[in-house]
Amino acid sequence: MTTIKTLMGAAATLALTAGLAAADAHSSPGLIIDLGGKFDKSFNESAYNGAQRWVEETGGEYAETELANEAQREQTMRRMAERGANPVVVLGFANGSTLDVVAPDYPDTDFVIVDMVVDQPNVKSIVFSEHEGSYLVGMMAAMASETGTVSFVGGMDVPIISKFACGYAQGAKAVNPEMNVIVNMTGTTPTAWNDPVKGAELTKSQISQGSDVVFAAAGGTGIGVLQAAADADILSIGVDSNQNYLHPGEVLTSMIKRVDNAVYDAFTAAAAGELETGISVMGLSNDGVGFALDENNEALVTPEMIAAVEDAKAKIIAGEIVVHDFLSDNTCPAY
Template sequence: MRRVKSCLLTAVFAAALGTASAVAEPAIVYSVGGKFDGSFNESAYSGVTRYQEETGVMVREFALERDSQSLQALRNLARRGSAPIVAIGFNQANALSQVAPDFPETNFVIVDMVVDQPNVRSYVFKEHEGAYIGGLLAALASKSGTIGFVGGMDIPIIRRFLCGYKQGALAADPDTRVLFNMAGDTPAAFTDPLRGGELAISQIRRGADVIIQAAGGTGIGVLQAAADAGVLGMGTDSNQNGLHPGKVLTSIRKRVDNAVHDSFLTAENGSFEPGIQVLGLKEGGMDWVLDDNNRDLVTPQMQAAADAAVAGIADGTVKVHDVVTDGTCPF
């Protein structure tokens, strides 16, 4: 009888552990700028919201006020048993590289950077592919023949975006002039709307009549300056068409929402796997937005050209230069 009771207690204890594991609380750590930054973080938040609405499972959220908080935030979430833990932004890579080995049984995710650890899934995007479509549309919409680009921090990801934008513009019109500026060389370059507005105004004064922002929160200032000056802005990361209806040509979305949603869903259904996920136009990681806010700005000819370019990139007939793997931008 004692042996039977012991076996029953063991079974109950094992079942309790299984239940605890099954209901492990998923968590996300947003990058600096807040989850309502209108850009990268907000796209991630959209993925969180979609997952919660579909499953009824709540996600613990933490927004960094400064990059130095990342290490403690990730470690504290791991200690309390959260899983998976999603880190948003390249600036959390160093912290995650330190935390992941200390919690080998915990699944982690990073979006927009690679962390090579056996319990980390890394999502990276083919930004240059989406940027190509942005450049194509900008050149087709421009009346001055001059378009602009305002980037955030001067890093390879943003340079990759710039090169794709240039290539797309020149594919539409080889005479297009592309002006570009970077907002800075630290992560703060993604959180300074005033600086974004100043750079946009400078480009407008030099003739740019379509300006894309690839600058996170800084880009909100770019779009505002463009709208105020009566030229067209172009959004990135999330759908920013509605920020200035009729004045944002389109938004080149980096589907951070899909990466976040996929992370939580695969963890819940037991199919989560570490490794690198590379998402471009073909994989649904990049796209461009046509909705009621910008429909009148995009002619049927422009839409057809963009759709043809998307198809060509997806099937490989259009090759977009990637400065990260292919070297210096030739455009």
């Protein structure tokens, strides 16, 4: 089912199964939310929050669809385009190959994909420097660790998640070259994004191996990681959205990935007729990634940590520190 989100949609959502008449009339944007659900407290929810912020600030409207399974990818993109949504914003790297096929069939529709590059003239590709943000939280993990072992739980075992893990390991070992970094992935299918029970099991196993700080980059699975860490009274690190609030005083920080800004900016640019296709990279230099500091974790983050990561951030932006990007060669020098 596709829904229309408007300013009144916070109180009542108008569900349309026959078409997107309101969206068609105004060439409103469309948002296709990836597997795992829009309230995953992570990647998808960040995107949804960006769209809602745009609605609240502009009074605009947009069409929204959540994918329920892999088979819906192509059909959903085509339906959104045929019903007049423009641009069509697609979330997640797994949509890349499908969009590469679909976009040429709708040359008058602009598409935006978050987390993947699709080389088509009517596609804007937004990617993030996750390895840079992960480097910073890896430094914080190493500085907070008392055991000399930190860990990482990824969702689906795909290169982009290894990009998080590798950046994290590099940051931890920049603080202490002897730091032990345990890396586990949840699975090899999309169900790995929404398996909090498995996430908790992996976390418990890592704790048994000495980890006292765990970073989750696993979508909804990460909720189980953070819960298991809190239950064991060790520190965790959230991802994408600011997840510090989930376990106040137990979440060291969150590696924020501003998917919300990516969606908000795409909607805003399109409404102004200024959406530019091509590749856009969101990293430390333009606040595309970073770490979260608020009332929920301020007691955990020492002045020394802040000074160290701010110094590293400046050096990464200046090119004085180069964080290896796993996607460049599918290797990680920190393992």
